Amino acid sequence: MMPAALSSTSSLPLVAVLNGPNMNMLGLRQPQLYGSATLDDVEALCAETAEQLGLAIDFRQTNGEGELVSWVQECRGRAAGIVINPAGYTTTSIALMDALLATDLPVIEVHVTNIHRREEFRHRSYVSKAAVGVICGLGINGYALALTAMADLLEARDE
Numbered sequence: 001m002m003p004a005a006l007s008s009t010s011s012l013p014l015v016a017v018l019n020g021p022n023m024n025m026l027g028l029r030q031p032q033l034y035g036s037a038t039l040d041d042v043e044a045l046c047a048e049t050a051e052q053l054g055l056a057i058d059f060r061q062t063n064g065e066g067e068l069v070s071w072v073q074e075c076r077g078r079a080a081g082i083v084i085n086p087a088g089y090t091t092t093s094i095a096l097m098d099a100l101l102a103t104d105l106p107v108i109e110v111h112v113t114n115i116h117r118r119e120e121f122r123h124r125s126y127v128s129k130a131a132v133g134v135i136c137g138l139g140i141n142g143y144a145l146a147l148t149a150m151a152d153l154l155e156a157r158d159e
Contacts, residue, residue, distance in 0.1 A: 012056040013080035013154050015147065017046050018071055019061035020087035026112070026140075034112050037140045046083075049144040053151040065089055065096065072099040080154050081106040083146040086127045090115070093126060100130035106153045108146040111136035 019039065022029060027038035043059045050057040058079070062068050068089065075082055082105055089096050090111070100107050109127050114137025128134055133149060135142040 012054055014056045014058060014078065015050065015150050016071065016075050016079045016082045016084075017043075017057050017059045017143065017147075018068060018082060018084045019059075020068055020085060020089045021063040021065075023061050023085060023087050024063070035139055042140050042143055045140055046143050046147060049147045053147060055147065055151055055154075057147075065093055069093075069095050069099045072096065072103060075105055076103045079103075079105060081108070081150045083108050083110060083143065083150060084127065084131075085110045085112070085143075086125075090125045090127055097126040097130050100127065106150065106157075107131045108150055109134040109136075110142045110146045112139055112142065113137060 019042075023042075024039055026034055026042065027036055039061055046057055046059055060071060062071070068086070072082065072084075082100065082103065084100070084107060086093065086096060086109065090109075107127075107130050109125065109131040111134075115125070125134070132153065133146075135146050135149075138145065
């Protein structure tokens with residue numbers, strides 16, 4: 001269930017894990033590209049990884065660009081960082097890029113597939129302009145790597 005506002009009930013640093021359009025079809029859509037893991041599997045992996053790293057997460061998915069932009073805006077002042085799989089909005093959403101830039105938070109972009117080995121139009125990411133780093137092509141394990149990198153970034157910031 002998606003909370004109305006991004007929040008953390010713990011004292012742990014909160015990382016928003018946001019997913020864009022069609023990620024709810026993970027495991028069903030083009031399994032030869034995306035594998036058989038579902039979005040529920042991704043959420044479980046993220047929850048387990050976050051617990052090991054001492055992070056709280058707010059895991060969400062939407063097919064709506066405006067809703068995704070609103071969630072990003074909610075992160076400012078509430079979250080410590082953002083891990084985002086912008087999916088289909090990677091190559092199209094300047095609004096999402098602008099929202100990410102406006103948060104003044106570390107952002108890590110994740111893609112299940114290697115977008116650089118796919119169609120030419122997938123090679124350009126507006127979201128990358130706001131990202132500290134990009135992880136692509138490592139399947140759903142990219143999310144665990146992104147959370148690990150985020151934990152390292154947050155620890156370095158606090159030193």
